Amino acid sequence: MAVLLEAPARNAGTGAISLRGVRKVYDSSAGAVEAIADWTLEIAPGEFLAVVGPSGCGKTTLLNAIAGFDPVTAGEIALDGTTIACAGYLAPPGADRVVVFQNGALFPWKSVVDNIAYGPIVQRRMSREQALRAAHALLERVGLADVARAFPLKLSSGVQRRVEMLRALINDPKALLLDEPFRALDAISKSAMHEELLRLYESTKKTIFFITHDLDEAILLADRVVVSATRPARVKRVLHIDLPRPRSPLMTASREFLDLRAQLTGVVHEEAEKALRRGERELA
């Protein structure tokens, strides 16, 4: 029986995600692939959790199980105490845990405001008028009122990402699930997105499950960074990030930040080496 890792004490709100002994084996024509071995972790309501780990170790597989896209083979995932995935059961994707996709999931034929209003109309049965009002208010709040009528493909990728986050947040989910959302952005847009996400997180305190390969990004944003072992995924190390909030990209130059990065780099490097050696063995 795996030991449950303690989550830091946070608010008593909603959005607690409990991962207990989660295992996932894909059956493919090339044989069985064990993507997740045994993942056990408690994520507190309102916690920002970042997950890092070697490519192909099973991070997206875990996110897909939480999101309701793909079933687990064993173990259990619960949201606020309600089982959403276990062997033989998978709760369908819902407005309570929303995925922000990395490669533009906005409808290109709808304006920004219509994209944001879409979820409340379709998933929460809000009237169109009410949903549009809420969408305009949200755009106003984050300083994006001037792009309300624009179409997504006319916008920079940074602004598209911001609109995607608003589209997720307007449904008032318990948790946001993000899979390398800023991977394709240039350094300047990425830094602007970090500021935006920090602002949104610090004002809404939604639980965030955030996958990244960028160690600086993980430390800057998260309350805890979990390093996954190389495939099959399991929790290898949990690093508590006790940098004060509100946070700013300027903190990346601080002594505390650099210490945390040195620690994290050491753990990640060890797993990357293992992944590399395994790749060489598999090719041999």
Ligand SMILES: Nc1ncnc2c1ncn2[C@@H]1O[C@H](COP(=O)(O)OP(=O)(O)OP(=O)(O)O)[C@@H](O)[C@H]1O
């Ligand atoms: N549908 C599938 N069928 C069979 N194997 C799969 C399937 N999806 C993923 N895998 C395998 O499961 C393992 C984990 O994949 P996953 O996409 O979860 O890794 P990841 O950690 O997200 O990688 P990356 O960092 O490159 O995004 C990989 O070996 C992958 O090839």
Ligand SMILES: [Mg+2]
């Ligand atoms: Mg992935």
